[in-house]
Amino acid sequence: MQLEDGRWVKVEERRTCDGGIVGVRIDITQLRQREAELRRLSSTDHLTGLENRRGFLAQMEDLQASAQRNRRLLAVLLIDIDRFKSINDTYGHAAGDEILREVSIFIAKELRGQDRACRYGGEEFAVLLPDTSLGGAYSTAERIREIIEEREFAWDDTVIRTTTSVGVAQIDERDARYEDGLCRADEALYEAKNSGRNRVRVSIRSTALAAAPTRTAAA
Structure with a gap:
């Protein structure tokens, strides 16, 4: 049980010498704190400090169920760093790790x-946007894309520039599983990559905005 001052205690019954029973309170606050920290670490990507894929998917499942139950909006972004392998091959994995950390900060x-972001795997990030329309999700994706495109990443005596491609999808009542929205965002990301990189693409199912022009630059 938790006390008003925030401490956690458990109560054990113990018999006395005369056959009676007394309750003994044992402070387990530090144990609870260690357990909470272990849970946090198990769902955290240690390089970027964002949630890892496991923690993100658990939250996504809960958020989708809540959004469908309450008829609320929910959007998902998949963000991929363009030509990341080339960065690792040219400048080394330490440089690649630093770019991953900085991109996660941006x-x-x-x-x-209320939003949730994770390192989804390798050079890919995923973002959940509760209570966000498709247009709002598109605007967020464009801001992220533009910021990273304009950023100069300093590494030793070198400046590294990179770009991102982003897939956007709306999750709605037609999605029986939380993976469905991710699949559509992944398809949109694939289209962004195939269209020349450094751009945002929206899931085709998600209204006429899918055909909206984006501000792009040469990858």
Whole structure:
């Protein structure tokens, strides 16, 4: 049980010498704190500090169920760093890791407290945007894309520039599984890559905005 001052205790019954029973309170606050920290670490990507894929998917499942139950909007972004293998091959994996860390910071700065971001795998990030229309999700994706395109990443005596491609999808009542929205965002990301990289593409199912022009630059 948790006390008003925030401490956690458990109560055990113990018999006395005369056959009576007394309750003994044992402070387990530190144990609870260690357990909470272990849970946090198990769902955190240690390089970027964002959630890892496992933690993100668990939250996505909960958020989709809540959004469908309450008829709320939910959007998902998949963000991929363009030609990341070339960065690793040219400058080394330490440089690649530093870019991953900095990109994760830029993504997090563009999000609200209720949004969720994770390192989805390798050079790919995923973002959940509760209570966000497709247009709002597109705008967020474009801001992230533009910020990273304009950023110069300093590494030793070298400046590294990179870009991102982004796939956007709306999750709605037609999605029986939370993976469905991710699949459509992944298809949109694939289209962004095939269209020349450094651009945002929206899932075709998600209204006429899918055909909206984007501001792009040469990859």
